[in-house]
Amino acid sequence: MLAPPCYVISDVHLGHASSETERLLLSFLRALPGRASSLLINGDLFEFWFEWKSVVHRSGVRVLAALMDLRDADVPVTMLAGNHDCWGGDVLRDAGVDFQTGPWTGTLGGWRARVEHGDGLRAKEDRGYRALRRVLRNGLAIRAFGMLHPDLASRLAMGSSHASRTYQPKDFGRGLRAVAEASLAADPTLELLVYGHSHVSALERMPSGNVYANAGSWLDAPTFLAVTPERIALRTWLGSTEGPDLHALDRRAEEATP
Numbered sequence: 001m002l003a004p005p006c007y008v009i010s011d012v013h014l015g016h017a018s019s020e021t022e023r024l025l026l027s028f029l030r031a032l033p034g035r036a037s038s039l040l041i042n043g044d045l046f047e048f049w050f051e052w053k054s055v056v057h058r059s060g061v062r063v064l065a066a067l068m069d070l071r072d073a074d075v076p077v078t079m080l081a082g083n084h085d086c087w088g089g090d091v092l093r094d095a096g097v098d099f100q101t102g103p104w105t106g107t108l109g110g111w112r113a114r115v116e117h118g119d120g121l122r123a124k125e126d127r128g129y130r131a132l133r134r135v136l137r138n139g140l141a142i143r144a145f146g147m148l149h150p151d152l153a154s155r156l157a158m159g160s161s162h163a164s165r166t167y168q169p170k171d172f173g174r175g176l177r178a179v180a181e182a183s184l185a186a187d188p189t190l191e192l193l194v195y196g197h198s199h200v201s202a203l204e205r206m207p208s209g210n211v212y213a214n215a216g217s218w219l220d221a222p223t224f225l226a227v228t229p230e231r232i233a234l235r236t237w238l239g240s241t242e243g244p245d246l247h248a249l250d251r252r253a254e255e256a257t258p
Helices: 019-031 058-072 091-094 127-136 139-146 151-160 175-188
Strands: 006-009 038-042 077-080 095-102 105-108 111-115 192-195 202-205 211-212 223-227 231-236 245-251
Touching: 019 058, 038 192, 058 077, 058 091, 091 095, 105 192, 175 192, 202 231, 202 245, 211 231
Parallel strands: 006 038, 038 077, 077 095, 111 192, 192 211
Antiparallel strands: 006 223, 105 111, 202 211, 223 231, 231 245
């Protein structure tokens, strides 16, 4: 269970994002104690993340410290693997992060929810990527990569990730939205489905009555979701977790709050 109020972010891409984006993220994380009861990071927090036995990628050091502070402040943090940081493990868990490599299902901010990063879900467009993902997440491939010197491995990974970190979907997120609509129609017990990955923020009540949400990418704007039992809001970080709202939906109302 992710207790309310629950805040959701995704696709920050630290290591590629600007220093200003990192500064904004740190200010957001430091504002959560006393306001948040849980935080969900829906993938691609890092542009590249790999855990060697004695090396931590320096782009994550300040954020790891902020996550440790959240642990010390009793704010639980759950992180789902994205396509850029699927090789997480003990370093993140030692920082107090509940790191998971698959979809998450449970109660999110009081809503019956399913959360998934969203990579590989489109039936046709992502067919090639799904084949590549099986290779990248294979245990033998991970061990072989871990044998490379961290500097060399990081250069290779950062170079190969250029296409996806600058990714803007040609369909403006419509493909992933269609997956969400079909998934929600197939499972009426879900009240909320959350994806990331597309870099397109979204908050929409589907024809089935349940809600699709996407926190968007901090490469474009520092947007996040705030979820309570009564409502879910898409907000921009301007120094306060309370807003402003870009869009909001009441849990039971048929219309969005202005």
